[in-house]
Amino acid sequence: MNQRPSVLLVDDAPDMLELLRRNVLAMGLVPYTAANVVDAIDLLGQGAVDLVITDLNMPGIGGIQLVRYISQHHPGIPVLVVTGYPNIQDAVQVMKLGAVEYITKPFTQDELERAVLNVIQRQPPTVTPAKEAEGRTSFHGIVGGSPVMQALYRMIERTSANRATVMVRGESGTGKEMVARAIHYNSTFSAAPFIAVNCGAIPDQLLESELFGHMKGAFTGAVTNRVGLFQAADGGTLFLDEIGNASAAVQAKLLRVIQDKEVTMLGSTKPQKVQVRLISASNSDLGAMIRQGTFREDLYYRLNLLEMELPTLRDRKEDIPLLVQHFNERYSKELGKPQARIPASVMAAIQHYSWPGNVRELEHFIHRLVIMKDDAVRMDDLPTYMKMEAPRPAASGELHTLAEVERQHIMRVLEAVGQNKTKAAEVLGIDRKTLREKLKNAPGQNAPSGT
Helix, strand or coil, X not given: CCCCCEEEEECCXXXXXXXXXXXXXXXXXXXXXXXXXXXXXXXXXXXCCCEEEECCCCXXXXXXXXXXXXXXXXXXXXXXXXXXXXXXXXXXXHHHHCCCEEEECCCCHHHHHHHHHHHHHHCCCCCCCXXXXXXXXXXXXXXXXXXXXHHHHHHHHHCCCCCCCEEEECCCCCCHHHHHHHHHHCCCCCCCCEEEEECCCCCHHHHHHHHHCECCCCCCCCCCCECCHHXXXXXXXXXXXXXXXXXXXXXXXXXXXXXXXEECCECCCCCEECCCEEEEEECCCHHHHHHHCCCCHHHHHHHCCEEEECCCHHHCHHHHHHHHHHHHHHHHHHHCCCCCECCHHHHHHHHHCCCCCHHHHHHHHHHHHHHHCCCECCHHHCCHHHHCCCCCCCCCCCCCCHHHHHHXXXXXXXXXXXXXXXXXXXXXXXXXXXXXXXXXXXXXXXXXXXX
């Protein structure tokens, strides 16, 4: 879409991150932001940028490690280091690791602009060639060339110039957050923030405060004013994963935000205008929840102006070799090892497997192969459950539903790991909650006991 140079900004201080974002926007550049190194590496894996500007002193993984990672995995991307704690040893180290500029805080806008332009003018521009409408094998970090994925890419492209709400549906592990990110970064407001929140991972009593913010004294423990994720995502995209876990109170407030395009913080009576595209995702049956009275029908239709259904991996098995190669390359580079050599017979077995944990399960499997293997992968290296014979065809008059086939597979995995549900969930690439739900909802049997 936009051929202006792009910049990835990395700083754990929100005020500094916003200052950098505004400064590079004023230079005519396209900014992407990350508040930590993990998010920065994730964004680097989703597409090329022309420059990285990073702080050095950040909690957890620091900027020096990020500079080292970029020099090893993205050597064509120049790095500009900005730090508030100048240190000659750090400066020498990051320059040796590949940083091409180093400036200290506080700096003026002119100083930053001179440093940025100096870097960009010395580098050939990173331009992504125009992709043909068909035949793409990847799109904004999503990997797949099958017809169903081509259709998904076209749907994402149709959202680029609008802020329509999108509901992303799909089984656990199909890549719903990656699709949400692709929708945002393919849009005309891609320079604005993208914020993801897992509604199932935040307790009910905290989710309302996290989303909408609160005033000092709004509840016990609210010792300061705090803006919510809606305000933080203003101008950009807010991704609400596992929206089915939102409480009735949160659902009511979400509906009002969508209708009025304004947010009222807890403990306040003054609404604040926001412009946010909402992307929601769920692997729960929201239709059943509506019938049960646990999810608002009016909210569902507001969130579901556009719907994208992600295919399971078993429904696009022709993409498995592409995904295997993608993860093989990624983790071999990350671990500094040769790629795992996968003969055709082993690849055929990998393609034949049903992958109930979808792309996430395949990714974990290839990651383990790269860690464990220094030579060619053999059939004996595959787990027992992967080598087991596929379910026999149904007898005359008998119907094997997809749920029954999936349950049979899960039961085989449980047997192979001694009924250890934690281990089975890890093997399948899903969490224990999802495993319990699949066992509970499967036809005709009760969930087995186990760890």
